[in-house]
Amino acid sequence: MTTKNINSHRTAKEREKMSYPTRLLLEKKLIRGKSLDFGCGLGKDVEELKAKGMDITGYDPHYFPDYPDKTFDTILCHYVLNVLQSQEQARVLYQISKLLKFGGKAYFSVRREITKAGFRTHFVHKVQTYQTNVILPFESIFKNDNLEIYEYQHYCYLNQNKPEVSPFFERLEPKEQVGELASCFAFRDKFPVSEGHTLVIPKRKVSDYFELSFREQSACWFLINLIKADLQDRFNPDGFNIGINIGEAGGQSIPHVHIHIIPRYTGDVKHPRGGVRGVIPGKKEY
Structure with a gap:
């Protein structure tokens, strides 16, 4: 039985156009300043946003492995957490919290049609890949049957001058x-x-x-x-x-x-x- 999630990168899609979550955020004018697509896969969103004149960098441990050496105003993280096991998810949250500027915003997009966690054979690559449902304790700014987008800011930023917290x-x-x-x-x-x-x-x-x-x-x-x-x-x-x-x-x-x-x-x-x-x-x- 497969227990290690060694094929998470196999779930990255080769897109012909910008992903739906990025289009939504762009329409809402929520992608601002220096931006990072964390877990950008093959990089289509980065390519499309750069073509629109936006200051965006892509990072993906498999496809764009140069880890960022600065902080960002906006961070996108689309469909990454759904293919990671719990400790890997926690590590991504930690990394993004450190890469985000104080007062900046990160957007986590997660799939909502996954009903059962576990490994299954990828229909294209024919290898075992992991998928799971994800619920985050952050503000939900969009949700339908297939997608939910959470907005994240630093806990310290959100709770300044709140001794009751x-x-x-x-x-x-x-x-x-x-x-x-x-x-x-x-x-x-x-x-x-x-x-x-x-x-x-x-x-x-x-x-x-x-x-x-x-x-x-x-x-x-x-x-x-x-x-x-x-x-x-x-x-x-x-x-x-x-x-x-x-x-x-x-x-x-x-x-x-x-x-x-x-x-x-x-x-x-x-x-x-x-x-x-x-x-x-x-x-x-x-």
């Missing part, structure tokens, strides 16, 4: 958001103990980590893995501390779950041995 938004500088998944987000700690100190926070406002569902906990840890890889690439730390403060006795000062990712560097303290045991200084050495 999270106490972090009382004093957060939203430009510091560094990643997002469907149910959690991340930003740099405003009072870092080391370079790159980052917080991962579930979107649901609860104070106790153990009140989160297993699904929410798993999403946080998946985001931590992605953030860690970025921190390693950017700052090249020599180690990490990962920690959660739970309750006043545990040192928690903000009543919304947050997980600290603290990069560590050789020589940043005289005696690092013991690490997180140092929350009770007299017990650090052993």
Whole structure:
């Protein structure tokens, strides 16, 4: 039985004209500024939009593999998530959240006629390809029997000055958001103990980590893995501390779950041995 989704690129269509989702967004004048077609397939939409004078770049890991090195005002992502398994979907959401300018908008188009998730033989290529239904926690701006389009903006941008959403938004500088998944987000700690100190926070406002569902906990840890890889690439730390403060006795000062990712560097303290045991200084050495 096929378990790895190695043929996702086989679902890309060789189009003779612009895709329906792009035409809709173009008619609504929602494609603005520097734009990116993420998962552009064979690139027909990019070609057509460039012909109209638009500033658009295409990226596809199989057909246009040069990963973007800048951020964008508008990002299109058509029919990509439907051919990816859950962890791959999460990675795409994370990548797009990082490629989008603060205040920019991304549009996720998903198919709506898929009734059963799983692998099936592609009718053209005769290989096993994966398809699944996708529902996103973002604003739906168009829907019919075959298609739904979601509009995405950074969670921090949408919730500026809304302490009722999270106490972090009382004093957060939203430009510091560094990643997002469907149910959690991340930003740099405003009072870092080391370079790159980052917080991962579930979107649901609860104070106790153990009140989160297993699904929410798993999403946080998946985001931590992605953030860690970025921190390693950017700052090249020599180690990490990962920690959660739970309750006043545990040192928690903000009543919304947050997980600290603290990069560590050789020589940043005289005696690092013991690490997180140092929350009770007299017990650090052993």
